Structure formats: structure tokens, C-alpha cells
Amino acid sequence: MDPAELVNAASADIAAVHSADQLESFRIKYLGAKGLLKQASDHIKQIPPDQKRAYGQALNSAKQSISEAFQRRKLAIDAQPVAVQGVDVTEPGRVTCDPYRPGGLHLIQKTIDDLIDLFARMGFSVADGPELEDEFHNFEALNVPADHPARHPMDNFYLDMPDGSSPLMLRSQTSSVQIRVLESQKPPVRIIAPGRVYRPDTVDATHSFMFHQLEGLYVDRHVTMVDLKTCIDLFARAFFGDTVRTRFRPSFFPFTEPSAEFDVQFGGSDGASRWVELGGCGMVDPNVLHAVGLDPEVYSGFAFGLGVERIVMRRHGIADIRDLFQNDVRFLRQFV
Numbered sequence: 568m569d570p571a572e573l574v575n576a577a578s579a580d581i582a583a584v585h586s587a588d589q590l591e592s593f594r595i596k597y598l599g600a601k602g603l604l605k606q607a608s609d610h611i612k613q614i615p616p617d618q619k620r621a622y623g624q625a626l627n628s629a630k631q632s633i634s635e636a637f638q639r640r641k642l643a644i645d646a647q648p649v650a651v652q653g654v655d656v657t658e659p660g661r662v663t664c665d666p667y668r669p670g671g672l673h674l675i676q677k678t679i680d681d682l683i684d685l686f687a688r689m690g691f692s693v694a695d696g697p698e699l700e701d702e703f704h705n706f707e708a709l710n711v712p713a714d715h716p717a718r719h720p721m722d723n724f725y726l727d728m729p730d731g732s733s734p735l736m737l738r739s740q741t742s743s744v745q746i747r748v749l750e751s752q753k754p755p756v757r758i759i760a761p762g763r764v765y766r767p768d769t770v771d772a773t774h775s776f777m778f779h780q781l782e783g784l785y786v787d788r789h790v791t792m793v794d795l796k797t798c799i800d801l802f803a804r805a806f807f808g809d810t811v812r813t814r815f816r817p818s819f820f821p822f823t824e825p826s827a828e829f830d831v832q833f834g835g836s837d838g839a840s841r842w843v844e845l846g847g848c849g850m851v852d853p854n855v856l857h858a859v860g861l862d863p864e865v866y867s868g869f870a871f872g873l874g875v876e877r878i879v880m881r882r883h884g885i886a887d888i889r890d891l892f893q894n895d896v897r898f899l900r901q902f903v
């Protein structure tokens with residue numbers, strides 16, 4: 568076919584192109600490896616030598632004009648909105664990673680929420696205190712004097728403070744909230760204070776440098792050690808089941824006298840039972856009551872502090888505390 572005729576035929580054909588499929592047929596017919604332009608190009612061998620030059624020029628301009636017509640049409644077709652006819656909008660999408668799976672609370676928060684519910688049933692309300700604490704609330708008012716080894720910078724996270732300002736620290740125990748509550752409320756006081764605490768402990772399977780405690784405090788007239796033991800016992804049985812046993816071991820905390828650590832007995836997977844330490848407790852020391860302006864002859868109280876991670880680990884059979892802080896969704900999803 569003569570190049571000029573090719574251009575005419577192509578411009579008639581391209582006018583009839585309205586879809587990507589038709590455009591592709593056009594491309595194959597004219598611009599393809601065996602298409603009409605290629606055939607016309609092969610034909611040059613049969614052209615008499617004196618006409619070759621004119622034929623070649625005509626062929627080049629035919630190629631250019633057909634390619635341009637093709638490109639213009641392609642642009643127009645690519646810009647067309649995708650046809651929605653025939654799409655079933657009720658068909659589920661192709662899901663590769665379940666992006667719509669709802670999230671959930673972290674299992675530490677879930678356990679704290681359950682503890683709040685449980686202690687609420689025993690009449691405790693929730694109190695709060697700052698994680699960035701001063702030495703008075705974290706130590707002094709809790710009967711931990713300035714020279715006490717527990718205040719050593721090696722065992723606490725103190726902040727770098729400007730010269731002259733009083734030291735601040737990341738609280739090392741939620742017992743600081745006892746003081747804040749007793750400063751602002753008159754007995755009877757019955758609170759729990761869940762929250763984060765910080766200690767530069769060596770991290771291992773049961774220790775973290777940041778963990779959660781839940782403090783309990785009950786101050787009123789005539790509060791006794793029996794009330795404390797009953798409260799811990801009720802908590803343990805409500806939380807871990809009726810058959811669980813608790814025990815109190817004499818201990819020492821500067822802010823309670825007498826003091827104890829309490830353990831809960833669980834059955835192990837091997838059938839043997841183990842005692843697991845859950846926290847510390849005791850009767851509020853008279854010096855603490857003095858520090859907040861209460862008369863120890865009139866008021867008494869008990870306090871306890873639970874390690875929340877230890878409870879979470881017991882509850883869910885988690886062997887390593889670090890799993891709780893790695894934020895690996897494959898791990899966390901098991902508990903949603």
C-alpha cells in the first residue's frame with residue numbers, strides 16, 4: 568500500500584477506535600512487527616532506484632503521522648473513567664493482611680481494668696498521681712530518710728535538674744500516691760492507684776526497668792491486719808479462682824509496720840504447685856500518718872502494692888516479661 572494511502576486508511580481506522588482493545592488492534596495492524604508500515608518498509612526493495620528516495624520520505628512521514636495519531640488516541644482512552652458497568656460491589660475485596668481487624672486493649676491494661684472492677688466491688692475508688700515525682704512523695708513522707716540506701720542514684724532514675732531546683736525522679740513505686748491522696752482527703756480513704764513505675768533494675772525474664780504497680784490504701788478508724796489479710800485473700804480468690812491459696816511472709820518496708828510480702832500458690836504444668844510473690848503490704852506506719860497530719864492514735868490503715876506484670880504473666884501463662892513490651896502484634900493478637 569502506498570504510504571499516502573496508508574495514512575488515509577489509518578486516520579479512518581483511528582476514528583473508529585473507542586476502547587483499549589480496539590487501540591491495541593490498531594497498533595498491531597499499523598505499527599506492529601508484521602504490520603502495514605513494516606510491510607511498506609520491506610516493499611522499498613522493489614521500488615525503482617530513482618523513486619526510492621521519495622518513497623522513503625513518504626514512508627517516514629506516514630510512520631510519524633500514524634504514530635502520533637496512535638499516541639493521541641491512547642492519551643484520550645487512558646483518561647477515560649474506568650467503566651464500572653458489570654462490577655459487583657457486593658463482592659468481598661481481596662484481603663491479604665486483614666486491615667479491618669479491630670484492635671484491642673493491651674493485656675496489661677485489660678488486667679488493670681479487671682483489677683479496678685474487682686477492687687471497686689470492695690469499695691475502692693481509683694486515684695492517680697504523677698509519674699514524675701519529687702523526693703518528698705516518693706521517699707520522705709513514706710518514712711524513707713535522706714540517708715536511706717533505697718534513695719541511691721544507682722537505684723533510681725533521677726532527672727538532671729538545673730542548679731538550685733529540687734530533685735525530681737521517675738517514681739519508683741506507686742506508694743507515692745498514698746501520700747498525695749492522704750494530703751488531700753480526710754479518712755475514711757479507700758483507694759487503689761494503678762500506674763507505671765521505673766527502676767534501673769537489670770532486665771531479665773521477670774524484671775523490667777519500667778513496669779506497673781497497683782497500690783491499695785485503706786485508712787480509717789480501727790483498720791487492722793485482719794482487714795488487710797481478708798482484702799488480699801478476697802482479691803486472690805476472685806482473681807485466680809476459689810481454690811487458690813495465699814500466704815504472708817514477714818518483710819520490711821519503711822512505710823508499713825508490720826510489713827509482709829504476699830504470695831499466691833498456683834499449680835504448675837508439671838502438677839507441682841508453686842508460690843509466686845505478687846506484692847508487698849503492711850499496716851501504714853505511724854510516721855506516715857504523722858507526715859500527712861493524721862493522728863495515729865485515732866487512725867490506722869493498711870496498704871499494699873501489687874506487681875501488675877507478674878499477675879498478667881500468671882494469668883496468661885507468659886514466661887518472659889519482655890514479651891509484654893515488644894509490641895509484636897503476632898504475640899498481642901493472641902489476647903485480643
Ligand code: FA5
Nearest residue numbers: 740742768774775778845846847848870871872874877
Ligand atoms: C514496693 O514497691 C512497695 N511499694 C509495695 C508496698 C506497697 C509495700 C504498700 C507495702 C505497702 P516491691 O519493691 O517489693 O515493693 O515491689 C512490689 C512488686 O512489684 C513486687 O512484688 C513485684 O511483683 C513487682 N516488681 C518489683 N520490681 C519489678 C521489676 N523490676 N519488674 C517487674 N515487676 C517488679
